[in-house]
Amino acid sequence: MSAVLGLDTNVLVRYFVVPGEDAAERHQCALARTLVDGGRPLRVCKTVLLELEWVLRGYYRYPRADIARALAWLAAQTHVELEDRGAVEQALANYAEGFDFADALHHASYADCQHVASFDDRGFARRADRMKLQPPVRVPGATRRR
Numbered sequence: 001m002s003a004v005l006g007l008d009t010n011v012l013v014r015y016f017v018v019p020g021e022d023a024a025e026r027h028q029c030a031l032a033r034t035l036v037d038g039g040r041p042l043r044v045c046k047t048v049l050l051e052l053e054w055v056l057r058g059y060y061r062y063p064r065a066d067i068a069r070a071l072a073w074l075a076a077q078t079h080v081e082l083e084d085r086g087a088v089e090q091a092l093a094n095y096a097e098g099f100d101f102a103d104a105l106h107h108a109s110y111a112d113c114q115h116v117a118s119f120d121d122r123g124f125a126r127r128a129d130r131m132k133l134q135p136p137v138r139v140p141g142a143t144r145r146r
Contacts (some may be wrong), residue, residue, distance in 0.1 A: 004041040004081065009051040011035060012044070016052075016070050017060055036077075044074065045083040046105060053101040068096055084109065099127060107133060 014032035019025045036042065049071065056062040056070065071092055074080060082088045090108035095101045103124045110116050116137045118124045128137035
């Protein structure tokens, strides 16, 4: 059995979100800080990063720049192992350039594919085309060139 500790989204949310008045929430925040800052080898999977971004953006309404800073900080920690680090780092770079984080992570995870198929012409395919990302994102059945 590995000595690495895998982190769930809720632990990272408690780490990054300022606690309210609730005693249980403050206690969880303190425990999350102890876990993350303790130096123990940690692992974070891509789905947790995806969910973390969604919770910070959708539930807590954090600004994009704050979310980007939090994700970049987490990726920079030497004791934190990220699943598919190369794809995550590429996704973070594209997120910083204005890409939706989920689309950026999906795209980076398909780096070895011929192209990515998506019906999201405006949000994903056009942005990928403008950024000249490889592999290209193509809309199935589309007849016009963006």
